[in-house]
Amino acid sequence: MMRTRIKICGITRPEDGIAAVDCGVDAIGLVFYPPSPRAVNLTTAQKICAVIPPFVTIVGLFVNPRPDEVVTIITNLHLDLIQFHGDESPELCASFGYPYIKALALRNEIDLSNYARDYATSSGLLVDTYQPGIAGGSGIVCNWDLIPEERNFPLILAGGLNPNNIGMAIRRVRPYAVDVSSGVEVAKGIKDYTLIRNFVQAVRKLD
Numbered sequence: 001m002m003r004t005r006i007k008i009c010g011i012t013r014p015e016d017g018i019a020a021v022d023c024g025v026d027a028i029g030l031v032f033y034p035p036s037p038r039a040v041n042l043t044t045a046q047k048i049c050a051v052i053p054p055f056v057t058i059v060g061l062f063v064n065p066r067p068d069e070v071v072t073i074i075t076n077l078h079l080d081l082i083q084f085h086g087d088e089s090p091e092l093c094a095s096f097g098y099p100y101i102k103a104l105a106l107r108n109e110i111d112l113s114n115y116a117r118d119y120a121t122s123s124g125l126l127v128d129t130y131q132p133g134i135a136g137g138s139g140i141v142c143n144w145d146l147i148p149e150e151r152n153f154p155l156i157l158a159g160g161l162n163p164n165n166i167g168m169a170i171r172r173v174r175p176y177a178v179d180v181s182s183g184v185e186v187a188k189g190i191k192d193y194t195l196i197r198n199f200v201q202a203v204r205k206l207d
Contacts, residue, residue: 004170007026
């Protein structure tokens with residue numbers, strides 16, 4: 001089995017970014033969606049990015065943004081990847097000239113293979129739990145049975161992951177990467193070093 005990549009999303013403080021890097025994660029996520037309790041503004045995001053060393057991917061997360069909102073962030077902040085977590089069209093996602101991943105809330109009527117074809121310009125698909133009115137971060141595990149075993153695109157698994165269930169999730173789904181937020185928090189937006197370390201160690205046991 002290839003090494004599973006790890007992203008810690010919803011980083012709101014520089015010290016949490018440092019903790020994630022110290023524990024050996026591959027990527028951190030910054031949320032630019034004001035309704036989220038994990039949202040950051042440009043100034044805070046710049047402070048976090050300043051402590052992230054080379055070779056750790058910095059991901060900016062947007063939910064149904066206006067194009068000018070994305071342009072403001074990518075003009076004033078170094079991002080490596082954009083994550084679109086709403087109902088953005090393939091055309092909008094590709095219009096910024098940045099590599100991107102597209103998130104979707106997993107439910108019965110979605111065919112992942114068709115979705116992947118629609119977003120063929122994406123670097124991968126992130127599957128999250130479907131919760132009406134909530135754009136991720138619910139802490140609820142998604143239905144892994146809806147994820148096909150055979151895939152021709154990188155799949156990032158999110159939704160209710162934590163140090164206790166991540167091993168089972170990887171063995172079951174075999175994702176390219178995993179994405180965790182609330183599962184390594186002591187409060188919304190506040191990460192815990194021990195939980196991050198335990199999460200990373202649980203993933204690495206399977207590499």
